[in-house]
Amino acid sequence: MTNDFDYTTVTSALIKAVKDGTGYPLIAGNSAGEPPPYPYCSYTITSPKIGIERDYEGALFELVVSLTWHGTSSVGVLNLAKKTESYLKSSQGRSLLEKQGIVVVSTMNFSQRDNFISIDYERTAGFDVQLRVRDTYVDDVEPIEEFKIGGTN
Known part of the structure; x- marks a missing residue:
């Protein structure tokens, strides 16, 4: 079986969408290294696979990404x-993602998410976005060329 789905397709498309929509960077949440200067956005894939449908060309599934x-x-x-x-819901944002095979299903849990750091607060706000993608796996099995029914071809 071969698996063509790669989560970097989703993260790369979101990085471009956030940059195009706001002019600021999107980075992986809880990653090593120094973050960029404020303001910036981080992502965390909170639900990597929610199965919804299977067909002969793979499977549709959804994932939830938290943007903060x-x-x-x-x-x-x-x-x-x-x-x-707003950008992810706009025709321009949806088109950018759809070119990568990604559909915005919904946005939810819009909230302030402030963090207390040492003696000060880091101000944070964000939301979750539910996306639909296709896993285009293919079974590597030999096709049935012929079969016999009742002793005949």
């Missing part, structure tokens, strides 16, 4: 989260 904006202003990160959500 980080900054120094509560209102600033709320505005960026809303701008991102």
